[in-house]
Amino acid sequence: VTLENELISWLQKNLPPSPRLLVGLGDDAAVLSGFDQSQLVVTTDLLTDQVDFVLDDVDPRQVGHKALAVNLSDLAAMAARPVAAFVSLVLPRSGCANRSAGELAVELYRGMLPLAERHGVTIAGGDTNSWNAPLAISITAIGETTPHGPLTRAGAQVGDQLLVTGKLGGSILGRHLEVEPRVDEALLLHERYELHAGIDISDGLALDTSRLAEASHVGTLLDLSAIPIAGAARELSKRDSTSALKHALTDGEDFELVLALPPNEATRLVRDQPLSIPLTIIGQIIAEPGLWQLNADGERAPLAATGYQHRGNE
Numbered sequence: 001v002t003l004e005n006e007l008i009s010w011l012q013k014n015l016p017p018s019p020r021l022l023v024g025l026g027d028d029a030a031v032l033s034g035f036d037q038s039q040l041v042v043t044t045d046l047l048t049d050q051v052d053f054v055l056d057d058v059d060p061r062q063v064g065h066k067a068l069a070v071n072l073s074d075l076a077a078m079a080a081r082p083v084a085a086f087v088s089l090v091l092p093r094s095g096c097a098n099r100s101a102g103e104l105a106v107e108l109y110r111g112m113l114p115l116a117e118r119h120g121v122t123i124a125g126g127d128t129n130s131w132n133a134p135l136a137i138s139i140t141a142i143g144e145t146t147p148h149g150p151l152t153r154a155g156a157q158v159g160d161q162l163l164v165t166g167k168l169g170g171s172i173l174g175r176h177l178e179v180e181p182r183v184d185e186a187l188l189l190h191e192r193y194e195l196h197a198g199i200d201i202s203d204g205l206a207l208d209t210s211r212l213a214e215a216s217h218v219g220t221l222l223d224l225s226a227i228p229i230a231g232a233a234r235e236l237s238k239r240d241s242t243s244a245l246k247h248a249l250t251d252g253e254d255f256e257l258v259l260a261l262p263p264n265e266a267t268r269l270v271r272d273q274p275l276s277i278p279l280t281i282i283g284q285i286i287a288e289p290g291l292w293q294l295n296a297d298g299e300r301a302p303l304a305a306t307g308y309q310h311r312g313n314e
């Protein structure tokens with residue numbers, strides 16, 4: 001019996017049933033039903049030990065949770081409803097710490113399944129291999145659009161207000177492993193308000209906001225005094241002499257949403273506060289390209305779009 005066969009039978013016993021999964025694990029490919037009225041939204045992410053996490057320092061369940069959560073965050077950014085996930089694992093042949101490769105795989109899944117269940121995602125397939133190298137985990141998530149269509153980075157208009165969910169910065173102190181993708185929040189907001197554009201914050205508010213602006217061929221003016229700063233950003237600031245605001249602007253892995261919407265809608269939304277997490281207006285869309293900050297004296301100054309940059313092939 002191979003590792004993969006063992007894992008498939010474990011999964012078949014532990015996966016919740018999904019009415020839309022007509023053919024799932026154990027066949028050559030998955031068959032999913034029920035996409036007649038919606039469009040498919042597909043995203044994929046690859047996480048590697050020593051790059052995205054350090055397996056020796058964390059609970060493998062946290063790694064499983066995070067690997068799925070970052071994908072769901074991308075679906076949330078598109079205002080898509082999650083449907084299925086495909087999980088590919090390349091396990092270190094000798095396992096890790098006191099776990100065999102098979103036990104490690106099961107722990108990764110144990111981290112993933114509660115999150116999958118909360119968001120109605122079925123694990124519809126994947127692949128499992130092992131090698132003499134650190135763990136790599138790749139998940140492809142499939143979602144579907146609602147009747148309101150997909151939300152992209154490209155629809156922001158001059159005059160729009162920029163909103164952010166939650167509080168930002170300091171995720172390295174723990175939140176980066178306990179990512180709560182803003183799926184329900186995105187779907188609710190997309191249904192009740194007129195959203196023009198959205199992005200999730202994976203690499204820092206400044207960098208991801210500038211990506212949204214670039215995709216929309218506009219610029220952004222951030223009101224630095226309005227940025228909601230997480231307690232963890234203040235905590236980190238005490239340790240490393242970088243300001244809490246800088247952490248909120250540039251730290252990666254907040255996985256909150258930045259949204260652009262017309263001013264009257266933004267006002268209504270902030271007044272309603274329809275979520276259990278805060279919604280804050282942090283700036284506006286302007287015609288002049290680039291990322292700008294509003295100083296205390298009301299003047300504009302350029303703001304560096306720095307954040308977490310992936311190092312490519314280094």
Ligand SMILES: [Mg+2]
Pocket residue numbers: 073074077199200201202
């Ligand atoms: Mg993203």
